[in-house]
Amino acid sequence: MANLQRQPLRIGQQIKLPHQRFLDAGREAKNKFLALDYYMWTHGGRLPPDPANPPSLQSQILDTNWRRLKANGYSYHIDIIDRTRYSDGYLSRTSKPQRSGRNQARAGGADRRPTDDGGHLWAARFNGPLDSFNHFAQDANFNRGAYRAMEQEWDKDLLAGRKVFGSIKLFYRGTSKRPYR
Incomplete structure (x- = not known):
């Protein structure tokens, strides 16, 4: 059989290619093995609750080890590839809002769409950091529509002397730098 594999193909020769489902099953098995290995390595050798279906390697790496920081009164939870996943805080108004055109222009990196704006979690008027x-x-329509309307409501409440606490959770697919929700 080894000799047959070394012979060049002939015109008209029939060959049998692996079925895509077979290739996908092999890839899935490899990914499960790597995820199980990583889980055991990070959990002192213990198996996950369901060893046949361990948490994906991607979720284990990206959904843990978040760093937390505070800036301008807001807290931020940032994942291992520098995406803000969650932020909260009491809003405050500032008399001299400043914007970072550079960071707004870079928001989303290569995953940014032509129809996107570089938005912010906390606007400059609410003393949002420039970082x-x-x-x-x-999406520009969302940024200039529903998101702006929400900010207007926050502003009205602040001007009326009410305390406003906000929390924003961002969801990403894979390693994309652009949230999908």
């Missing part, structure tokens, strides 16, 4: 972790790519 990149306060910016993300978002």
